[in-house]
Amino acid sequence: MSGAAEHVPVLAEAVVAWLAVRPEGVYVDATAGLGGHSALIAERLGGGGRLVALDRDPDAVAQACARLKRYSQASVHHANYGEMLETLVRLGVSPVDGVLLDAGLSSRQLNSAERGFSFQADGPLDMRMDPTRGMTAGEYLAWVPEAELAAVLRRYGDIGPAKRIARAIVRRRESGGLHRTSDLMAAVGAGLDFVRGVPEEVRTVFQAIRIAVNEELRWLEAGLRQSVRLLKPGGRLVVISFHSGEDRVVKRIFQEMSRPQRELERDGRIRKVIPPILRVLTPKPVLPDAEEVRENPRAKSAKLRAAEKLTAGGE
Ligand SMILES: C[S@@+](CC[C@H](N)C(=O)[O-])C[C@H]1O[C@@H](n2cnc3c(N)ncnc32)[C@H](O)[C@@H]1O
Numbered sequence: 065m066s067g068a069a070e071h072v073p074v075l076a077e078a079v080v081a082w083l084a085v086r087p088e089g090v091y092v093d094a095t096a097g098l099g100g101h102s103a104l105i106a107e108r109l110g111g112g113g114r115l116v117a118l119d120r121d122p123d124a125v126a127q128a129c130a131r132l133k134r135y136s137q138a139s140v141h142h143a144n145y146g147e148m149l150e151t152l153v154r155l156g157v158s159p160v161d162g163v164l165l166d167a168g169l170s171s172r173q174l175n176s177a178e179r180g181f182s183f184q185a186d187g188p189l190d191m192r193m194d195p196t197r198g199m200t201a202g203e204y205l206a207w208v209p210e211a212e213l214a215a216v217l218r219r220y221g222d223i224g225p226a227k228r229i230a231r232a233i234v235r236r237r238e239s240g241g242l243h244r245t246s247d248l249m250a251a252v253g254a255g256l257d258f259v260r261g262v263p264e265e266v267r268t269v270f271q272a273i274r275i276a277v278n279e280e281l282r283w284l285e286a287g288l289r290q291s292v293r294l295l296k297p298g299g300r301l302v303v304i305s306f307h308s309g310e311d312r313v314v315k316r317i318f319q320e321m322s323r324p325q326r327e328l329e330r331d332g333r334i335r336k337v338i339p340p341i342l343r344v345l346t347p348k349p350v351l352p353d354a355e356e357v358r359e360n361p362r363a364k365s366a367k368l369r370a371a372e373k374l375t376a377g378g379e
Pocket residue numbers: 071072073074094095096097098099100101102118119120121124143144145146166167168169170193283284
């Protein structure tokens with residue numbers, strides 16, 4: 065299977081429609097992945113248009129580069145979208161007409177056993193989206209205090225028996241046997257030894273640890289704020305999330321920026337009212353239809369939200 069065929073872009077038509085791509089516009093795809101959405105944007109650009117695609121995973125950058133090489137308006141860069149502003153300013157590309165952020169993992173990352181994201185294939189406990197920096201999942205699990213691990217499992221995985229699982233993981237690390245995805249799976253099984261077969265919590269344990277290792281929600285918030293700063297008035301921000309924690313961050317920032325902000329004096333009097341920066345275009349998230357979910361089960365939990373920038377700035 066070719067790299068490009070491994071990941072089907074989610075909500076593709078909705079992305080193009082909500083971004084309102086114009087041939088002479090300048091766009092950022094903050095999560096290039098396999099370049100699926102980027103290709104759809106690049107196809108719609110004329111000679112004066114530009115697409116800058118980013119990804120924190122060097123393998124995704126290579127895949128997207130190969131996919132987009134036929135579009136002279138497109139370039140792909142290795143960068144965390146939490147550092148988007150700095151990256152775009154360095155490239156001399158700002159302000160922009162639209163930013164797309166399609167959060168989470170690509171199917172290619174999930175399906176590569178050696179990346180350690182999946183409980184369905186044995187591999188090293190890595191889970192870093194950017195393997196050139198940061199702690200691996202194995203290093204994280206060797207260090208994290210038990211109570212913090214339980215909190216992470218509850219917060220990012222909505223896991224009920226989080227304490228039992230955290231205790232079992234810590235027991236396994238103390239016996240020196242926590243190096244591979246199969247070890248983590250065995251630890252979850254030992255913590256839930258009353259469950260027959262593979263406990264359903266395994267999937268959410270892997271998800272929660274991945275979110276923690278990659279500090280995904282912190283970067284998402286930074287990426288959204290920087291996207292708004294980069295947009296021209298009238299520019300569009302389109303975000304796809306796959307997890308309730310991600311969607312809560314998107315919703316909170318959209319709500320915050322679409323309300324007037326008050327600057328207060330020390331005594332509580334209002335010094336200045338700052339008009340809203342964003343207009344939310346999707347009061348409810350856009351979801352994939354049944355046909356898309358049938359053809360691409362990964363789309364099942366996708367939620368798209370879009371907003372338009374109203375004024376200059378966006379601090
Ligand atoms: C769902 S995939 C994107 C798929 C892409 N839209 C396509 O059509 O092929 C998400 C991508 O975002 C990247 N990613 C996740 N967090 C990131 C971050 N903070 N900065 C940059 N890229 C990130 C992942 O490495 C992954 O390649």
